[in-house]
Amino acid sequence: MHRFLANYYWLNIIDMQEYYQNNEIIQFGNKFGAHQLAVVNRNVGKEIAKNIDIFKISKKSFDINMPEFKIVTPENMQRNGNFKIFNPNNSMYNEIVYYLEKVNSLSFNDCDGYEIIGMNS
Numbered sequence: 001m002h003r004f005l006a007n008y009y010w011l012n013i014i015d016m017q018e019y020y021q022n023n024e025i026i027q028f029g030n031k032f033g034a035h036q037l038a039v040v041n042r043n044v045g046k047e048i049a050k051n052i053d054i055f056k057i058s059k060k061s062f063d064i065n066m067p068e069f070k071i072v073t074p075e076n077m078q079r080n081g082n083f084k085i086f087n088p089n090n091s092m093y094n095e096i097v098y099y100l101e102k103v104n105s106l107s108f109n110d111c112d113g114y115e116i117i118g119m120n121s
Contacts, residue, residue, distance in 0.1 A: 078107035
């Protein structure tokens, strides 16, 4: 279905599964489950960036009515109480963490009419 829709909308395809099959390294590709090894994805991304000028441009007109999304973090929410704030980071992550305890709470500001569709905790 992905290939059908990519072809229908004239989008670029990089098929790693096909590459693994054609180069007889399918066992390597299957080792990591549904997601490729991070270093492989990183290198594919670098090669895409280097060659972006040769990618084809879709000839389809996309008329998409996207809803309005808002990303809300504790930094721009009403914080009630004293939060322990720390910054765990390494070569992959760099996040600001607000430690939420029983005596603390967070409130949304200016979010009437919005619905929560995702959360990172």
